[in-house]
Amino acid sequence: MIQGSIVALVTPMDESGAVDNDSLKRLVEFHIEQGTDALVAVGTTGESATLDENEHCQVIQTIVELVDDRMPVIAGTGANSTTEAIALTRKAKQVGADACLLVTPYYNKPTQQGLYLHHRAVAEAVDIPQILYNVPGRTACDMLPETVGRLAEVPNIIGIKEATGDLSRVKRIHELCGDDFAMYSGDDASSCEFCLLGGQGVITVTGNVAPRLMHQMVQAAIDGNRETALSIDARLWGLHKHLFIQANPIPVKWAVAEMGLMTRGIRLPLTWLTEDCHDAVRGAMHQAEVL
Numbered sequence: 001m002i003q004g005s006i007v008a009l010v011t012p013m014d015e016s017g018a019v020d021n022d023s024l025k026r027l028v029e030f031h032i033e034q035g036t037d038a039l040v041a042v043g044t045t046g047e048s049a050t051l052d053e054n055e056h057c058q059v060i061q062t063i064v065e066l067v068d069d070r071m072p073v074i075a076g077t078g079a080n081s082t083t084e085a086i087a088l089t090r091k092a093k094q095v096g097a098d099a100c101l102l103v104t105p106y107y108n109k110p111t112q113q114g115l116y117l118h119h120r121a122v123a124e125a126v127d128i129p130q131i132l133y134n135v136p137g138r139t140a141c142d143m144l145p146e147t148v149g150r151l152a153e154v155p156n157i158i159g160i161k162e163a164t165g166d167l168s169r170v171k172r173i174h175e176l177c178g179d180d181f182a183m184y185s186g187d188d189a190s191s192c193e194f195c196l197l198g199g200q201g202v203i204t205v206t207g208n209v210a211p212r213l214m215h216q217m218v219q220a221a222i223d224g225n226r227e228t229a230l231s232i233d234a235r236l237w238g239l240h241k242h243l244f245i246q247a248n249p250i251p252v253k254w255a256v257a258e259m260g261l262m263t264r265g266i267r268l269p270l271t272w273l274t275e276d277c278h279d280a281v282r283g284a285m286h287q288a289e290v291l
Contacts, residue, residue, distance in 0.1 A: 001158070001159075001180075001182050002037070002038050002072050002074070002098070002182065002200075002201070003037065003182070003200040003201045003222060004037025004038065004200075004201045004215060004218050004219060004222070005035075005036055005037050005201060005202060005204055005207050005211065005214040005215040005217075005218045005219075006036075006037055006038040006039070006040060006074065006184065006201055006202065006203045006204065006207075007031055007036045007038075007039050007040065007203075007204055007207035007208055007211060007214075008040045008043045008044065008045035008046065008203050008204060008205055008207075008208070009027065009031070009039050009040060009041060009043075009045065009046055009063070009208065010027070010046060010047075010208055010249050010252055010253050010256055010262070011024070011042065011046040011047050011051065011059055012024050012027060012253075012256075012261075012262035012263060012265065013047075013263070013265030013266060013267065014263050014265045015263065015264060015265050016265070017265055017266070017267045017268075018265075019051075019055060019058075019059060020262060020263050020265065021062060023261065023262035023263055024059070024062060024063065024066065025066055026261055026262065027256070027261055027262060028063065028066040028067055029066075030211070030261055031071075031211055032067075032070050032071060034211035034212045034215070035211065035212050035215040035216075036071065036207060036211045036214075036215060037071065037072075037201065037215060037218075038071050038072040038073070038074060038098075039063060039067065039071065039072075039073050040073075040074045040075075040076055040101055040203055041059060041060045041063040041064070041073055041074070041075050041076060041097070042056050042059050042060055042075065042076040043076035043101060043103075043133075043203070044076075044103070044135070044138065044248065044249070045205055045208070045248055045249045045252065046059070046076060046249075047249065047266070047267055047270070048076050048078075050267040050268075050269075050270070053084075053087075053088070056088065057088070057091045057092070057095070060073075060075045060076075060091070060092055060095055060097060061095035061096075064095050064096045064097055065096075072098040072099065073096075073098055074097065074098060074099045074100065074101050074131065074203075075088075075089075075092035075097035075099070075100050075101065076100075076101050076103070077089040077091075077092050077100040077101070077102055078101065078102035078103030078104070078105075078133060079105070080105035080106050080107055080108050081105075082105075082118050082121050082122065085102060085105075085118070085122050086121070086122050086125045086126060088100075089102070089122055089125070089126040089128065089130070090125070090126050092128065093126055093127070093128040097128070098129070099128060099129040099130065099131060099158070100126075100128055100129070100130050100131065101130075101131045101133050101161060101203070102119065102122060102130055102131070102132060102133055103133040103135060103138075103139060104132070104133065104134055104135070104136075104139050104141045104142075104143050105118055105139070106138065106139035106140065106141065107139070107140065109140055109141055110141060112143070112144055112146070112147045115141070115143050115147055116147055116150055116151060119132060119151050119154075119157065120151065120154055123151075123154045123155075123156050123157050124154070127156060128156065129156055129158045130156055130157050130158065131157075131158060131159045131182070131184070132148060132151060132157065132159070132160040132161070133160070133161040133163070133186065134148075134160060134161065134162050134163060134186070135161075135163035135164075135186055136164060137163070137164075142164070143160075145169055145172045145173050145176055146176065148160055148173055148176065148177060149173070149176030149177055152176065152177035152178070152181045158180075158181065158182055159181055159182030159183060159184060159200070160173065160181075160182070160183060160184065161184045161185075161186040161203045162183060162184070162185065162186055162194075163185070163186025163187050164187070165187040165189065165190050167190060167193055167194060167197060170183060170194055170197040170198055170199055171197065171198075174198055182200045182201075183198070183199045183200055184199060184200060184201050184202060184203050185199055185201070185202040185203070186202070186203055188202065188204055188205055188206045188236075188239075188240040188243070189237075189240040189241065191204065191218070191221075191233075192217060192218075192221050192229050192230060192233040193221075194221075195218055195221035195222050195229070196221045196224070196226055196229060199221075199222075200222065201218055201222070202214070202218055205243050205244075205248055205249070205252050206236055206239045206240055206243060208252050208255070208256055209239055209243070209252060209255045209256060209259070209285060209288070209290055210236055210239060210288040210290050213232055213235060213236055213288060214236065216232055217229050217232035217233050217236065220232065235287060235288050235289070236288055237287075238283060238284030238285075238287040238288065239255075239284045239287075239288055241284070242277075242280045242281045242283075242284040243255065243281070243284070245277045245280055245281065246273060246274070246277060249266075249270070250266065250270055250271065250272070250273050251273055251277065251281050253265075253266055253272075253273075254272065254273035254278075254281060255281055255285060258281075258282065258285070258291065259285075259290065259291070
C-alpha cells in the first residue's frame with residue numbers, strides 16, 4: 001500500500017506555457033532528496049485540464065523515467081468521458097506508472113450509479129491499481145461513501161483521495177471498505193487529523209513547497225504520534241491556507257518558482273499570482289522555513 005506524503009506535483013512551464021522538462025527533472029530530484037513518499041503526475045495541481053492528451057501522457061512518461069523506480073508514481077488519468085479515462089489510464093500503464101488517480105467525472109453531474117459504472121468500467125478495462133478521487137468543490141459531483149463501498153469490491157480499485165474535508169467520512173469509508181482499502185486526504189488543512197483517524201496519507205499541494213515537513217507530519221500522524229504531528233502541522237498551517245489564496249495551482253507554482261526550482265509559467269485561463277497575494281504566501285513560506 002502506498003502511504004505517506006504523496007505530492008500532487010506541479011507541471012513546470014516556461015513563460016510561453018510550454019512544459020519545462022529541465023525544471024521537471026529538478027523537481028523530481030528535489031522530492032527524492034526531501035523524502036517525499038510518492039508523486040502524482042498530472043493531477044489537478046499538474047494542470048491536467050489544460051494539457052492536451054499527448055502532453056498529458058508525455059509528462060507522465062517523463063516523470064516515470066526521471067523517478068526511475070525510486071518512489072511510486074501515480075498518474076492522474078481521470079476524465080468526464082469514460083472512454084477518455086480508459087485511454088489515459090491505459091497509456092499510464094504502458095509507460096510504467098505504479099497506479100492511477102481518477103477524479104469523479106466533472107461538470108456532467110452523474111448519478112451515484114453513473115459514478116459506480118464509470119469507475120468500474122475503467123478498472124475492468126485497465127489492470128492497474130486505481131485510486132478514486134472525490135473533490136465535489138471542483139467537480140460539482142460528490143461520490144458518497146456507500147458508492148465507494150461498492151467500488152472497493154472491484155479488485156484493482158485500491159483506495160480513495162477524499163477531498164471534502166469531512167473527517168466523519170474517514171470512519172464511514174473504513175467501515176464500508178475495510179483495512180485493505182487506502183484512504184488519502186485531499187485536503188491539506190485537515191490532513192493531519194485525517195491521518196490520526198486512520199488515513200494512510202495525503203495527496204498534497206503543500207508538499208510541493210515543504211516536502212520534508214509534510215513527510216514528517218504525515219508519518220507522525222500515521223504512527224499515532226499526535227503531539228508531534230500537530231506540532232509540525234502548526235508550522236505548515238500558513239501554507240495550507242495561503243496556497244489556496246487563489247485557485248490551485250496559481251499560488252503553489254508561484255511559491256515553487258520563488259524557491260528557484262522552476263521557471264515562471266502557467267497556462268490560461270489560469271494566471272500568475274497577483275502581487276497583492278505575494279506577501280501572504282511568502283510569509284507562510286517563512287513560517288515553514290522553506291525561504
